[in-house]
Amino acid sequence: MGKDLKKFLKKLWYFIWEDDGILSWIANIALSFILIKFVVYPGLGLLLTTSHPVVAVVSESMEHNNGFDGWWEKSSAWYIDNGIKKDAFGDFPLKNGFDKGDIMILKGKNPESIKIGDVVVFWSAKKDPIIHRVVKKWQLNSTYYFQTKGDNYRTNPVSIKSAFLDETSISDEQIVGNAVARIPLLGYIKIWFVELIVEPFKAVIDVKKS
Numbered sequence: 643m644g645k646d647l648k649k650f651l652k653k654l655w656y657f658i659w660e661d662d663g664i665l666s667w668i669a670n671i672a673l674s675f676i677l678i679k680f681v682v683y684p685g686l687g688l689l690l691t692t693s694h695p696v697v698a699v700v701s702e703s704m705e706h707n708n709g710f711d712g713w714w715e716k717s718s719a720w721y722i723d724n725g726i727k728k729d730a731f732g733d734f735p736l737k738n739g740f741d742k743g744d745i746m747i748l749k750g751k752n753p754e755s756i757k758i759g760d761v762v763v764f765w766s767a768k769k770d771p772i773i774h775r776v777v778k779k780w781q782l783n784s785t786y787y788f789q790t791k792g793d794n795y796r797t798n799p800v801s802i803k804s805a806f807l808d809e810t811s812i813s814d815e816q817i818v819g820n821a822v823a824r825i826p827l828l829g830y831i832k833i834w835f836v837e838l839i840v841e842p843f844k845a846v847i848d849v850k851k852s
Contacts, residue, residue, distance in 0.1 A: 698829030703792030734759030
């Protein structure tokens with residue numbers, strides 16, 4: 643290795659890891675983004691056998707707010723009508739739901755292994771994937787189908803069926819993975835980044851185009 647190259651690498655190391663300047667700070671952010679997006683995230687995807695090993699919750703559709711018993715008191719009618727009793731729900735994964743701003747860790751799973759009560763992420767006609775709970779499951783020929791519903795009785799009193807999202811009939815090809823762990827609040831980093839930087843930037847572009 644030549645002296646010039648060694649000198650350059652030494653300066654680069656100092657700039658990234660020891661320099662306190664604004665340019666060094668920006669470089670660290672960019673480097674962290676590259677490492678996470680192109681190394682850590684794909685590595686987790688291979689390990690957990692899913693294309694989306696980590697997702698941020700951006701809606702309130704799975705929130706309980708007032709504890710399991712209080713939530714069940716207000717939500718029970720729909721579940722009882724659809725064959726799900728309180729004791730059964732109490733054994734479901736993530737029985738207390740989760741909140742907007744949480745990070746969810748996903749693991750790929752064979753469709754035949756997905757059970758009623760599992761929390762799954764799936765694609766719809768919307769841009770972003772949806773994370774809701776499986777409330778029904780059936781098989782037609784060689785394809786598994788699922789019905790899901792958000793736990794939040796205020797925003798999701800029933801399973802959604804619209805032009806953009808029909809969660810009364812989700813095929814196994816739409817399933818991204820199962821939620822297996824929750825990291826509270828960390829997803830707000832992504833939410834704030836989108837709200838404070840990405841959306842205003844998109845608005846500027848739209849104005850220029852118009």
